[in-house]
Amino acid sequence: TGITATRSFDALIAADQRIEPRDEMPDAYRAGLVRQIAQHAHSEIIGMQPEGAWISRAPSLRRKAILLAKVQDEAGHGLYLYAAAETLGVSRDELEGLLLTGRQKYSSIFNYPTLTWADIGVIGWLVDGAAIVNQVPLCRCSYGPYARAMIRICKEESFHQRQGYELLHTLAHGSPAQREMAQDAVDRWWYPSLAMFGPPDGESTHSAQSMKWGVKRFSNDELRQRFVDMCVPQAEVLGLTLPDPDLRWSEERGHHDFTPPDFDELMRVVKGDGPCNAQRMAHRRAAHDNGSWVREAAAAHAAK
Ligand code: ACO
Numbered sequence: 001t002g003i004t005a006t007r008s009f010d011a012l013i014a015a016d017q018r019i020e021p022r023d024e025m026p027d028a029y030r031a032g033l034v035r036q037i038a039q040h041a042h043s044e045i046i047g048m049q050p051e052g053a054w055i056s057r058a059p060s061l062r063r064k065a066i067l068l069a070k071v072q073d074e075a076g077h078g079l080y081l082y083a084a085a086e087t088l089g090v091s092r093d094e095l096e097g098l099l100l101t102g103r104q105k106y107s108s109i110f111n112y113p114t115l116t117w118a119d120i121g122v123i124g125w126l127v128d129g130a131a132i133v134n135q136v137p138l139c140r141c142s143y144g145p146y147a148r149a150m151i152r153i154c155k156e157e158s159f160h161q162r163q164g165y166e167l168l169h170t171l172a173h174g175s176p177a178q179r180e181m182a183q184d185a186v187d188r189w190w191y192p193s194l195a196m197f198g199p200p201d202g203e204s205t206h207s208a209q210s211m212k213w214g215v216k217r218f219s220n221d222e223l224r225q226r227f228v229d230m231c232v233p234q235a236e237v238l239g240l241t242l243p244d245p246d247l248r249w250s251e252e253r254g255h256h257d258f259t260p261p262d263f264d265e266l267m268r269v270v271k272g273d274g275p276c277n278a279q280r281m282a283h284r285r286a287a288h289d290n291g292s293w294v295r296e297a298a299a300a301h302a303a304k
Contacts, residue, residue, distance in 0.1 A: 013214055018144035021087040029213055032206065033143050034088050034095075035104070036215065041081035042099045042106035046280050048074045050114040051123060059117060066163050067120065073156045080153065084145040100285055108266055109196050111274030118171055118178075118185035124164010125238075126186070126193040126231070132157045133227045134197060142214030165234065172238045179239075186235070187243045195261040195269075197224040203263070228258050 009025050012018070019025055048071050055071065058064035082092040098104040109127055114120065135154050141147040171182040198204055198220040210216040218226075228247070235242050247258045268274065 013142060019142050020144045030088050034085055034090050037081055037085040037146055038095045039105050041078045042104060044074045044078035046106045046110045049280055049283055050110055051120060053114055054120050070160050077153045080149040084149045087145045100288060105270060107196060108269040109192050111269050111276045112192050113276050116181050116185060118181040121164045121168030121171060122185040122189045124160050125168050126189050128157050128160040128164060130193045130196045130227050132161055133223050137217035140217055169238055172240055183240055186240050190243050191261040194224055195266040199263055225255050228256050232256055
């Protein structure tokens, strides 16, 4: 007679063990994960646009090959994440529908324009840097399929961050015009990158429950602080300035003090009123419509 070791959701969470698709779980845990994983997947897919816009304008074959690989990685991340969400009983079709009709969100950061080549470097350094700080703890998320997907994603994000840093380092040590372009890009992306971590803890609707369930391991403000502390020495090596006159080391706190991002702006951008929201969604809808023949052909082939 075998021992059936079915442990309850609460026991698994208390023991810091993984919840797997066939385990019982509260509806709110399932729904919260679908929300977060889908938003994350949509972010990867929409996130291909700001950088994709520079593939044809990359300044050398080497830079173009790197950027192509990076944008392809993002498509891959989106797909692993949709697959992780599917283990919770939703379909990728359904989730795509929710994105296309504006009922699910994607990260605020991808609603800002990439105006110059230096923006490609800054996206790698700051945006992918923020993504890593936020996502490394998700490798220990209580939901097994999400945690496992994050391991590979974080390795690839780390390559993305390094390539952006190297690109920016090259510009920052180039001609005066290149240096100026690099600084201008840092000035425009710093606060939107800080806002990626979400609202301050006091206004974060999901944090408390999400931390109890081991989905989130650190709060929005904790991760934002970790990111600032990481960026300061990196900016020094680049020889670039972070656009915050109040940024300074606090001996007392053992962290940098800094000016928080404008959270009203974050909420406006999340609600659809950012510089590129309409363009990003129009582009995604057009790509979806243009791809309908592929879906139809695949379905016809599968039916044979
Ligand atoms: N952009 C868009 N929406 C945001 C952002 C943001 N930067 N920050 C918070 N929100 C939304 C939340 O989704 C939530 O909205 P909802 O209730 O309608 O879903 C609301 O603002 C309140 O925020 P929180 O309660 O703090 O939400 P949550 O606990 O989910 O924390 C966070 C937000 C940190 C983004 C979390 O969902 C997370 O870690 N997600 C996984 C990582 C991710 O999605 N990264 C995407 C960008 S990185 C990249 O793709 C390169």
